[in-house]
Amino acid sequence: MGVVVEETPNPNARKFTTDSRIFPGDGSVSVMPGQSSEFPIMNALMELEGVDNVFGFQNFITVNKKPDADWDELTPKVEATIVEAGY
Numbered sequence: 241m242g243v244v245v246e247e248t249p250n251p252n253a254r255k256f257t258t259d260s261r262i263f264p265g266d267g268s269v270s271v272m273p274g275q276s277s278e279f280p281i282m283n284a285l286m287e288l289e290g291v292d293n294v295f296g297f298q299n300f301i302t303v304n305k306k307p308d309a310d311w312d313e314l315t316p317k318v319e320a321t322i323v324e325a326g327y
Contacts, residue, residue, distance in 0.1 A: 242258075242259075242319075242323070243256050243257070243258055243319045243322050243323060243327070244256070244257045244258075245315060245319065248302065250304070252292070252304055252305050252306075252307060253302055253303065253304045253305075254302070254303055254305075254311065254315065254318075255300055255301075255302045256300060256301050256302070256303060256318055256319065256322055257299060257300040258299050258300070258322060258327040259299070260299060260326075260327045261298055261299050262279075262281060262296060262298070262299055262300075262301065262327055263279065263296050263297060263298055263299075266298075267297075268295060268296065268297040269282060269295070269296045269297070270293065270294065270295045270296070271283070271285075271286050271293060271294050272293045273286075273292065273293065279296070280325065281296075281301070281321070281322065281325045281327070282294050282296060282301070284321050284325065285301065285303060285318060285321055285322075288314065288317050288318065288321065289309075290305050290306055290308075290309030290310070290313070290314045291303055291304070291305060291306070291309075291314070291318075292304045292305055292306045292309075301322070303318050
């Protein structure tokens with residue numbers, strides 16, 4: 241399946257879903273600007289130019305972009321980061 245990308249009602253957010261479970265347990269993980277996470281994938285996504293914040297739960301990550309970022313440029317970078325992390 242790889243990574244499935246879905247649009248959300250928020251034009252600045254996209255959901256990236258994988259076959260693999262990324263986050264253990266039933267808790268969610270979010271990282272806002274200036275924060276870091278115990279999950280390297282979340283920190284790697286926050287380092288991408290144009291990413292504002294990230295939210296993850298079980299097998300998906302929702303990426304919120306900055307208003308001036310372009311999904312056509314950002315989406316392949318997010319997908320590659322997720323795949324490179326082994327998901």
